[in-house]
Amino acid sequence: xASNNMKEIINSWFDAHKDEMxxxxxxxxxxxxxxxxxxxxxxxxxxxxxxxxxxxxxIEAKGFGTQVYGNAxxxxxxxxxxxQLAMLAHVDVVPEGVGWTTxxxxxxxxxxxxxxxxxxxDKGPAIAALYAMVAARELAPELTKNCRLILGSAEETGxxxxxxxxxxxxxxxxxxxxxxxxxxxxxEKGKFGPxxxxxxxxxxxxxxxxxxxxxxxxxxxxxxxxxxxxxxxAEDVKPMCDEFASRFGTEITYRDTDxxxxxxxxxxxxxxxxPANGLxxxxxxxxxLTHLPIAESEPFYRLKQLAALVPHGDFxxxxxxxxxxxxxxxxxxxxxxxxxFDLHGMSGNLDMRTPICADSMPLAKMTESAFRKAGIxxxxxxxxxxxxxxxxxxxxxxxxxxxxxxxxxxxxxLSIGGLTYAHGxxxxxxxxxxxPGRDPGIHGINENFLVDELLVSAKIFTQAIIDxxx
Numbered sequence: 001x002a003s004n005n006m007k008e009i010i011n012s013w014f015d016a017h018k019d020e021m022x023x024x025x026x027x028x029x030x031x032x033x034x035x036x037x038x039x040x041x042x043x044x045x046x047x048x049x050x051x052x053x054x055x056x057x058x059i060e061a062k063g064f065g066t067q068v069y070g071n072a073x074x075x076x077x078x079x080x081x082x083x084q085l086a087m088l089a090h091v092d093v094v095p096e097g098v099g100w101t102t103x104x105x106x107x108x109x110x111x112x113x114x115x116x117x118x119x120x121x122d123k124g125p126a127i128a129a130l131y132a133m134v135a136a137r138e139l140a141p142e143l144t145k146n147c148r149l150i151l152g153s154a155e156e157t158g159x160x161x162x163x164x165x166x167x168x169x170x171x172x173x174x175x176x177x178x179x180x181x182x183x184x185x186x187x188e189k190g191k192f193g194p195x196x197x198x199x200x201x202x203x204x205x206x207x208x209x210x211x212x213x214x215x216x217x218x219x220x221x222x223x224x225x226x227x228x229x230x231x232x233x234a235e236d237v238k239p240m241c242d243e244f245a246s247r248f249g250t251e252i253t254y255r256d257t258d259x260x261x262x263x264x265x266x267x268x269x270x271x272x273x274x275p276a277n278g279l280x281x282x283x284x285x286x287x288x289l290t291h292l293p294i295a296e297s298e299p300f301y302r303l304k305q306l307a308a309l310v311p312h313g314d315f316x317x318x319x320x321x322x323x324x325x326x327x328x329x330x331x332x333x334x335x336x337x338x339x340x341f342d343l344h345g346m347s348g349n350l351d352m353r354t355p356i357c358a359d360s361m362p363l364a365k366m367t368e369s370a371f372r373k374a375g376i377x378x379x380x381x382x383x384x385x386x387x388x389x390x391x392x393x394x395x396x397x398x399x400x401x402x403x404x405x406x407x408x409x410x411x412x413x414l415s416i417g418g419l420t421y422a423h424g425x426x427x428x429x430x431x432x433x434x435x436p437g438r439d440p441g442i443h444g445i446n447e448n449f450l451v452d453e454l455l456v457s458a459k460i461f462t463q464a465i466i467d468x469x470x
Contacts (some may be wrong), residue, residue: 026121029116030105035092035154053089070164074151083172084145088421089126092157093118099445120440121448125433127179132461142343145469177421180430187415190354194381198376199345203297207231211342214282217336220349221278223269225285230260269444272335273417275315282339285313305374310336320370329355329415353417356386387423433457446468
């Protein structure tokens with residue numbers, strides 16, 4: 001815990017460096033760093049690599065040396081002492097989506113908040129961690145242990161980037177990732193993402209669904225989904241579209257084209273770990289399609305079978321027969337993130353976040369069995385178990401005490417469905433930077449980070465470095 005004098009010194013330091021922090025964050029936000037396919041010596045594409053190199057430039061301008069691992073991960077050490085603490089963040093982002101009121105890659109400040117893709121997840125926290133290391137180096141030069149900042153470039157697409165770091169380096173005994181919520185996350189649910197698919201011979205019977213699609217990544221509740229129906233008109237589909245739009249509290253549009261009517265269902269984007277916080281456009285669209293007078297055929301039958309497995313509003317896998325929960329980590333969650341349907345087959349992906357109790361269940365077999373009974377193939381390549389760290393550990397207690405000291409809010413260890421870099425690293429936790437009672441729009445439109453919360457986060461991290469690297 002900080003002395004009153006040290007808190008005043010830290011507060012003054014960040015007051016003096018606030019504008020510099022915001023300017024550096026704006027540089028990072030300007031890079032559209034959605035991880036993609038490998039290109040040359042860039043394992044996650046140009047955007048992720050450019051963001052990593054931009055971060056490298058910012059870090060080196062602060063006087064730190066850097067180390068790059070496979071053009072996927074970047075690290076910087078505070079001093080030459082033995083590594084005691086690591087702060088592990090990322091500079092890649094999810095796709096921006098549609099509906100922003102500002103340019104997602106031009107950071108703007110409005111009403112005390114910084115708007116832009118990555119401001120909260122996770123470029124803002126990365127900048128907070130960097131400046132904490134700068135502040136600790138200047139304000140506590142007597143520190144004998146080292147703090148390491150580690151920045152990855154593909155956290156949003158599976159965290160495979162960390163393998164490049166792990167091939168060449170090890171983690172310090174204490175690690176936190178500023179990529180979740182305050183007060184502190186000591187339990188992260190497990191995850192698995194079953195892919196489903198089936199093929200069929202094209203049916204020419206009318207009316208028929210020519211295509212349907214929604215979602216681009218599995219870890220976001222899809223905001224829009226559309227379908228083309230041949231043999232029906234806008235007037236034909238209007239009653240069902242209007243009924244379900246009213247029932248689900250959303251918008252469903254329909255318009256005639258030369259090939260048929262196009263239906264577009266709209267939802268509300270949210271992180272896949274909390275699907276109930278959004279509104280799934282895929283399940284809205286499926287509900288409408290399965291209630292239209294489509295000609296009976298194998299494609300339409302399989303579509304109805306799929307809709308029965310992932311009905312609208314079923315966030316916990318009840319229809320799949322996999323619902324489970326425990327007191328410590330909560331209930332399983334299911335997000336229908338990606339869906340594709342055409343004249344020859346359909347495919348898609350579910351994003352599931354699983355409680356601790358699911359680690360001992362044959363969850364993959366249960367899911368595959370449910371799909372198989374519906375005549376749909378299902379593959380589960382990898383099931384990631386849950387991650388937990390005792391709330392009584394000295395590391396956790398120290399971080400929570402610092403949080404309470406700088407915020408005046410009660411500190412407690414929490415469980416989440418989201419995955420952070422801490423997952424699977426022994427003893428690692430997620431610490432910040434979203435504060436209780438406020439939604440910064442992570443993975444949604446108009447993502448933002450309050451300036452005051454950016455500064456408080458950086459102050460908390462500075463104190464953590466000072467307390468843990470003595």
